[in-house]
Amino acid sequence: MRVAIVTVGDELLAGDTVNTNAAWLGERLTERGVGVERVVTLPDRVGDIARVVNEYRAEYDAVLVTGGLGPTHDDLTMDGVAAAFGREVVESEEALEWLAEAGGYTADDLAEGTADIPRGARMLKNPEGVAPGCVIGSVYVLPGVPAEMKAMFETVAEEFSGEVExxxxxxxxxxxxxxxxxxxxxxxxxxxxxxxxxxxxxxxxxxxxxxxxxxxxxxxxxxxxxxxxxx
The missing domain is CATH 3.30.70 (Alpha-Beta Plaits)
Known part of the structure; x- marks a missing residue:
């Protein structure tokens, strides 16, 4: 299995935050026999995210995207991934139900956009946070906060495998x-x-x-x- 890792965030490019997510994912995937063949860091720009995700999903068996999830002004990853598939971002009823069950949140408690994922995507629960991730096609979208990213990856780790050398x-x-x-x-x-x-x-x-x-x-x-x- 051949994969690419895409990390998103202006703070990573500026050096304000150390990109530990890429190293951790590379190590975990390699342990599972998966070949990590690309690691790229992108700014918080919808066009850049869409272009790279579209290119990589055609070339690799899977693409892991981390960072930029949530309702704030610079959380644009879901929009970029949705654009790569030509889909819109919509509020996920499954995410709302999970947030209500796991965290006791109502829709009124959540900032607008918190439960949004690309239409038709599979929602991924966030065991350590609020913003959900998703899987659409062969693209896995995970949070940027390291503890949240690691916990969410473990929920899908069995979907990544290869020959362990x-x-x-x-x-x-x-x-x-x-x-x-x-x-x-x-x-x-x-x-x-x-x-x-x-x-x-x-x-x-x-x-x-x-x-x-x-x-x-x-x-x-x-x-x-x-x-x-x-x-």
Missing amino acids: HVASVVADEPESALIDRIDELRDRFDVTVGSYPGDSVRVKIQGGEAEAEAAAAWLRERVDLKETGE
């Missing part, structure tokens, strides 16, 4: 550039994917079938200066 790591006490020849040879010898992540040391991440990944890691450990753990 085994991961083996080798931590080398050498410059990343010095490892190029050995990583190239490893790729030639083994049917795995390899990533290298420099810092105080270089972590080489090897993914593939369990036996193949572990064999590749063992081969590399014999050919690099390993970082001492201090234990």
Whole structure:
């Protein structure tokens, strides 16, 4: 399964808020064997949201959109997603019923637009908040507040699956550039994917079938200066 993640918010682009949602979703989806192939951050503009969602829903098995849900002036994500499908945004009776049952809200308690989702969309309950999410086609619309986004994602997590690859790591006490020849040879010898992540040391991440990944890691450990753990 191949997916794209779209995070929405002027505050993310300005650096006022750190985009932790994309990292968390990427990790959770990868754990489920899903290939995350795009992550993009968009401003609170209906046209931009509609254009990117329309492009990505044609290219990927699913699109996850976070941020910009609710009734305030800059909560435009539902409008953008609806525009991508050529639909209008309407008040969801299911959302109103859920808000009444779960939170004791009446329609008069809610700001206008709180329960609005694209016409024909499947409403998603918000276990940690008020604004509902939705699923329309292959597009999943989740809140931007991290606690709400995480809780809502867990309600649909089983809808995302793929082949989970085994991961083996080798931590080398050498410059990343010095490892190029050995990583190239490893790729030639083994049917795995390899990533290298420099810092105080270089972590080489090897993914593939369990036996193949572990064999590749063992081969590399014999050919690099390993970082001492201090234990």
